[in-house]
Amino acid sequence: MREKEYLFNNANKIDEILVKHGMNRSRIVAIMQDIQNEFGYLPEKNLKYISMKLQTPLSQIYSIATFYRAFSLKPRGKHLVTVCLGTACHVRGGARIVESIQKMFDVKPGEKTKDGLLSLETVNCLGACALGPVVVVDGKYHGHITISRLERIVKGILNENKK
Amino acid sequence: MKIKNSSELKNYYENLIIKTSKREKRTIVLSMGTCGIARGASDILNSIKKEVRKRKLHNRVEIRVTGCHGFCEVEPFLIIYPQGIFYCKLQPADVRQILMESIEKNNIIERLLYTDEKGKKIIKETDIPFYKKQMRLLLGSNRFIDPANIDDYIAQGGYQSLSYVLGNMQPEEVIEEIKKSGLRGRGGGGFPTGRKWELCRRAPEFPKYVICNADEGDPGAYMDRGLLEANPHSIIEGMIIGAYAIGSNYGYVYVRNEYPLAIHHLNIALQQARDYGFLGDDIMGKDFYFDIEMVKGGGAFVCGESTALIASIEGKPGEPRAKYIHTVEAGLYGKPTNINNVETWANVPLVIKNGWQRYSKIGTETSKGTKIFSLVGKIKNSGLIEVPMGITLKQIVFDIGGGIANSKRFKAIQTGGPSGGCLPEAHLDLPVDFDSLSEAGSMMGSGGMIVMDEDTCMVDVARYFVNFLKEESCGKCVPCREGLSAMFEILTRITEGNGKHEDMDLLEEISFAMKNGSLCALGTTASNPVFSTLKYFRDEYIAHIEKKRCPAGVCKNLVHYEIMSDACRGCGACLKICPVSAIQGEKKKPHSIDDTKCIRCGECFEVCKFSAVRRK
CATH class of the missing domain: 1.20.1440.230 (NADH-ubiquinone oxidoreductase 51kDa subunit, iron-sulphur binding domain)
Structure with a gap:
């Protein structure tokens, strides 16, 4: 009976992921990573579904989802700006870049703009320290970034959306 | 194809060597670690491929894509072998000329060469001061190895240490060898590796696990990323040797989620090692099974701590536990578990290959071998460096790193990641080893070195x-x-x-x-x-x-920017660049900053050519 409740569009996809990991409870972090890769975040329905399938309390899954930084319980914006805040980037002004983006586009780190177009995130270190400060915009790395150059890049991708 | 014993490996190795020595082709080596790619190495690679096709140079040139060599500052770069010509800071447009001049003909393109501090052009990679002062036992082979091709590793003598160990040594002898070499854990703790292995071997329970800690979380440190991306087989070989010595059949590599390329290369390497028979059943004809599984981290710094890492592999939140009982006795799933860092594992084949006598000659009394550091921050030559233990901080910062960027003054060097400390100029003569740094109030840690100048608060x-x-x-x-x-x-x-x-x-x-x-x-x-x-x-x-003052001018609330009207020419550069439109003024008349709007980003300060913007 309960199973029916969770039968939804993506159930097949989730089953595929679960089978790939051998329905193994100890691989739950990897399973959740795959779900996140598939959907961009961890939808509540999917978590309830794996909780049932793996016979693991939802509270435990929730504790894992909120413990690891890589997981997000909310959908991300269409475009993603990730600012590196490693030490090398910090001494070269990484924090100022986050603040400026925050003010310019009215978005807080870890959240998205009201129109849902842009998410701002920070990361502890990307290990590309020689390029600091580093910003990743939609998967593309930009080294030695300045506030004005980043503003141009971000406005560029946002404008493309409006066309 | 499986390599079943040491003589088969020897034959295979010799054939590879003969094949390469007969080859008359030139080789273009392109460094394509994460940092290289970020700097545009993929575009360079595409141009090379396109030009080679266009000029029909297939028979005359071979392209080898490698991981990071370490000199990230001048990327993207390539090296042409056998001459060893080093071209750096490349643009895709340079590729055509390189193929025309240096491959089709034998010319050297001066403008693409590395220029040293005195303005001298340097042709060969090995003559560059940044490399010259290093001792690159681990990183040195990166330029010869395509991480996606196990043959390149074997051609460098790879898996021969494993072959020797399995053919000639008892597990206890391997442990003795590692103990005598003086190898200590490179992850930060500096615990003697051989002793850890011995404790794990002696633990009575089975099965035993070996784990490679590749959850490199220290901000400003990327040594492990460098090794995983460029030479994953050295780590795998080290782990197999360790597993044999300890008596383990199952290994894990716990990799940071933020390193997609390292994960990709490791996956390929693990599969190739299985295909060649270095992992799996009856390794090198011996009754010994071992395999490695890769686990991706979830972006939690604390998972670099051994007990938290174990909890994470078990599928729990990565919370550490108190270590009344050591992980070598009760670790993963409550069984004896030996965790070593990436660099430690990569050192193992080297110790076996050289023998403990030669290995322990490098370094200081208590710290043996070399150490990889990521030298970053306000330094001229950012990059990965490998140096013998005992070298001074001064040699690292000034001889290898080339001093402070933008002719600013050195203020501090931060070592050991968030658990380390900041050392001032007075400590620059300190030898870099496990004990000296701890005594000075910092620590060696995993190897991040962040240089700070007068503009750092x-x-x-x-x-x-x-x-x-x-x-x-x-x-x-x-x-x-x-x-x-x-x-x-x-x-x-x-x-x-x-x-x-x-x-x-x-x-x-x-x-x-x-x-x-x-x-x-x-x-x-x-x-x-x-x-x-x-x-x-x-x-x-x-x-x-x-004094409510920030001497370095970093702390926002204590800093104000103003334009000195007598120096301002009204060029409008600051007005244009200000992201919040806090600057007003007419053309050719002195501008002014509205302090209530200013977000203290410092862009106007940087952009002004007349030093008219003052920070106080």
């Missing part, structure tokens, strides 16, 4: 690390969870100009409590950045507290 740096650790503290024990929050509050107060004199004592008091009361190393060492900056840069704290 040390109170802000302390606040940065405390904030980092506050976010990453798992929250299980009170001293760490509450201590970090309290320290962050105090440091924020100081950087905002609301600090009190007692705050410095209070910081020291909290540090003491955390050091003695925290559950794991994250908490016990968390106060190091605060402690060391208080010790060596107390005057900066006092300036913030008493």
Whole structure:
């Protein structure tokens, strides 16, 4: 009976992921990573579904989802700006870049703009320290970034959306 | 194809060598680690492929894509063998000329060569000062190895240490060899590797696990990323040798999620090692099974701690536990578990290959071998460096690193990640080994070295690390969870100009409590950045507290920008660049900054050609 409740569009996809990991409870972090890769975040329905399938309390899954930084319980914006805040980037002004983006586009780190177009995130270190400060915009790395150059890049991708 | 015993490996190796020596082709080596790609190496590669097709050079040139060589500052670069010509800071448009001049003909293109400090052009990679002063036992082979091709590793003598161990040594002898070599854990703790293996071997329970800790979380450190991306087989070989010595059949590599390329290369390498028979059943004809599984981390810094890492592999939140019982006795799933860092594992084949006598000649009395550091921050030559233990900080910063960028003054060097400390100029003559750095109030850690100049505020740096650790503290024990929050509050107060004199004592008091009361190393060492900056840069704290001034001009609330009307020519550069339109003024007339709008980003300060913007 309960199973029916969770039968939804993506159930097949989730089953595929679960089978790939051998329905193994100890691989739950990897399973959740795959779900996140598939959907961009961890939808509540999917978590309830794996909780049932793996016979693991939802509270435990929730504790894992909120413990690891890589997981997000909310959908991300269409475009993603990730600012590196490693030490090398910090001494070269990484924090100022986050603040400026925050003010310019009215978005807080870890959240998205009201129109849902842009998410701002920070990361502890990307290990590309020689390029600091580093910003990743939609998967593309930009080294030695300045506030004005980043503003141009971000406005560029946002404008493309409006066309 | 499986390689079944040592003589088959020997034959295979010799055939590879003969094949390469007969080849008359030139080889273009392109460095394509994450940093190289970020700098545009993929575009260079595409241009090379296109031009080679167009010019029909297939028979004359071979392209080898490798991981990072270390000299990230001048990327993207390529090397042409056999001559060893080094071309750096390339643009895709340069490729055509390189193929025309240096491949089709034998010419050297001067403008693409590396220029040293005195303006001299250097042709060969090996003659560049950055490389010359290093001892690259591990990183040196990166340029010969395509990480996606196991043959390249075998052609460098790879898997021969494993072959020797399985053919000629008893597990106890391997442990003895590692013990005598003096190899110590490269992840930061510096625990003698051989002793750890021995303890794990002696633990009575089965099965036993070996784990490679590749959860390189220290901000500003990327040694492990470099090794995993460029030479994954050296780590795999080390792990197999370790597993044989310990008596383990199952291995794990726990890799950081933020390193997609490293994960990709490791996956390929593991599959190739299985295909060749280095992993799986009956390795090298011996009755010995071993395989390695890769586990991706979830972006939690604390998972670099061994017990937290184990919890994470078991599919739990990565919370550490108290270590009354060591992981070598009860670790993963409660069984004996041996965890070593990436660089430690990569050192193992080297120890076997050279023998402990030769290996232990490198380094100091208590710290043997070489160490890889990521030299970053306000330094001229950023990159990965490998140096013998015992080299001084001064040699690293000035001889290899080329000194401070933009002719600023050196202020401090931060080693050991968030658990380490900041050392001032007076300590530059300190030899770099496990013990000297700890004595000075910092630590070697995994190998991050962040250079800071006069524009870095040390109170802000302390606040940065405390904030980092506050976010990453798992929250299980009170001293760490509450201590970090309290320290962050105090440091924020100081950087905002609301600090009190007692705050410095209070910081020291909290540090003491955390050091003695925290559950794991994250908490016990968390106060190091605060402690060391208080010790060596107390005057900066006092300036913030008493004079409400930030000497480096970093702390926003204590800094104001203004335009000096007598120096301003009204060029409009600052007006254009200001992201919040806080600058007004007519053309050719002095501009002014609206302090209420200003976000203190400093862009106007940087852009002004007439030094008319003042920071105070």
